[in-house]
Amino acid sequence: MAVIRKVSSSRGSGAPAMRALPQMDEVLEGTGMRPAVERFGRPLIVALLRERLAALRAGIRKGDVAPAALQEALDGLPAWVLEEGQRRTQSGLVPVVNATGVLLHTNLGRAPLPGEAIRRIDEVASSYSTLEYEIPGGRRRSRTAHLDRLFALLFPGCASHVVNNNAAALLLALNTLAEGREVVVSRGELVEIGGSFRIPEIMAKSGALLREIGTTNRTRLSDYERALTPKTALLLKVHPSNYRIVGFTAEVRLPELAALARRKRLPLLMDQGSGNLLDLKPHGVRNEPSVQEVLASGADLVCFSGDKLLGGPQAGLLTGRPALIARVRENPLARALRVDKMIYAALETVLLAHVRGRAQEELPVARMIAMTHEAIEARARRMVVRLGPLIEARLGLRLQEGASLLGGGSAPEEGLPTMLIAVRAKGLSPRAVEERLRLGPVPVIARIESDSVLIDLRTVPEGQEPIVEAALGALAAEDAVDSRNTERVRR
Numbered sequence: 001m002a003v004i005r006k007v008s009s010s011r012g013s014g015a016p017a018m019r020a021l022p023q024m025d026e027v028l029e030g031t032g033m034r035p036a037v038e039r040f041g042r043p044l045i046v047a048l049l050r051e052r053l054a055a056l057r058a059g060i061r062k063g064d065v066a067p068a069a070l071q072e073a074l075d076g077l078p079a080w081v082l083e084e085g086q087r088r089t090q091s092g093l094v095p096v097v098n099a100t101g102v103l104l105h106t107n108l109g110r111a112p113l114p115g116e117a118i119r120r121i122d123e124v125a126s127s128y129s130t131l132e133y134e135i136p137g138g139r140r141r142s143r144t145a146h147l148d149r150l151f152a153l154l155f156p157g158c159a160s161h162v163v164n165n166n167a168a169a170l171l172l173a174l175n176t177l178a179e180g181r182e183v184v185v186s187r188g189e190l191v192e193i194g195g196s197f198r199i200p201e202i203m204a205k206s207g208a209l210l211r212e213i214g215t216t217n218r219t220r221l222s223d224y225e226r227a228l229t230p231k232t233a234l235l236l237k238v239h240p241s242n243y244r245i246v247g248f249t250a251e252v253r254l255p256e257l258a259a260l261a262r263r264k265r266l267p268l269l270m271d272q273g274s275g276n277l278l279d280l281k282p283h284g285v286r287n288e289p290s291v292q293e294v295l296a297s298g299a300d301l302v303c304f305s306g307d308k309l310l311g312g313p314q315a316g317l318l319t320g321r322p323a324l325i326a327r328v329r330e331n332p333l334a335r336a337l338r339v340d341k342m343i344y345a346a347l348e349t350v351l352l353a354h355v356r357g358r359a360q361e362e363l364p365v366a367r368m369i370a371m372t373h374e375a376i377e378a379r380a381r382r383m384v385v386r387l388g389p390l391i392e393a394r395l396g397l398r399l400q401e402g403a404s405l406l407g408g409g410s411a412p413e414e415g416l417p418t419m420l421i422a423v424r425a426k427g428l429s430p431r432a433v434e435e436r437l438r439l440g441p442v443p444v445i446a447r448i449e450s451d452s453v454l455i456d457l458r459t460v461p462e463g464q465e466p467i468v469e470a471a472l473g474a475l476a477a478e479d480a481v482d483s484r485n486t487e488r489v490r491r
């Protein structure tokens, strides 16, 4: 590059090398920079160059940058900024194909939204809206009112409130109803969900005092009765979601606990978790009570997520006795945990689908749950046929019985029967196959079980099947070129 002076090759203090470092303006004016400036904009390129020149300066000062290396770094600046600009501006939040068969995969964003919810988000977010405004009166009204009509249809006689997620819903409920007082919970329900959600920690932050009762495997009604004192504010029951205690166990069921709560005039809060509003028993999911069932069993308040089985956006919902919800809404924390207009818009669409009994047709998660084994098997067979005998043979494609999982902390051992496509590329370890699929132009996330990579089409919308086919095709082509050098992609 013309503007950059030759680096002197003299050794010593580094002073000549330091002098050889160009000024920012000089570098920017250099013709080599134009493509990067045009592509990424001047401010970004200035920031990158500033970083790079400072690093070189620091290297020279410490004596780690030899003159030849400095010359090379300076000559390489145009290529470096292009590459670095690309790397820093490319989004890390991109769509992937979820071929794991885990319907509510927290790492993959849980429930996909229905198209109608996206249209409503667009409509409400790209314009001003009536978020906190009432048209007939021309005056302010609370944003919490938007979904009241739908909630009243779903949960008659109850009131509801929406916050950022279920952890926030629980925090808000505990803080509102039990700050400085005791909350009685079974030791068998002090769960951790997804690594960062732990009941005891949320409880501590809410200012409520945890009163653990029973043992990990057995808790009886008498344990609850003995724990009640004038300091008790609330009984809490938690759906253990992502684990099961099996063997010598005892648990107090909700109706019994509700009867005790009524006798003692204490509210009973149930962390239901999944937000399931459907009867999933016909699909073989037995241990996932619906929010309506939990309310009917006598819980005074229920909290659940918006983006699990409810099938909506990330949100936390609290539903229950109107007097309790009124107190929740008056808590200043409710303001800190409130949700945005886009969440109301998406949630409205999803709740409306439930109200109209159209969840199974309109909500992706409910549709995936309802998908039959036969339908998935037919899709898998068609995919293998489309790939052709060559790819089928090269990748050792085989259909294999298996189970899709609800995930997201729902019913851990209850799988939905599915038909998997097992991939066993010759000369490639399952890890290597899984990695190839993941590193493709659109990442395809598959799961590994024993010695196979498994693809479950239950969680792959039909529109994404060509992406899976392209990924498998590329894998087979690569395998054909070189099936000996198995770990080539690893760096």
Ligand SMILES: *Cc1c(COP(=O)(O)O)cnc(C)c1O
Pocket: 165, 166, 167, 168, 193, 197, 238, 239, 240, 241, 271, 272, 273, 274, 304, 305, 306, 315, 316, 408, 409, 410
């Ligand atoms: C998932 C889950 C939570 C956490 O919900 P988030 O919406 O992720 O905050 C809490 N409790 C139960 C029982 C759950 O299943």
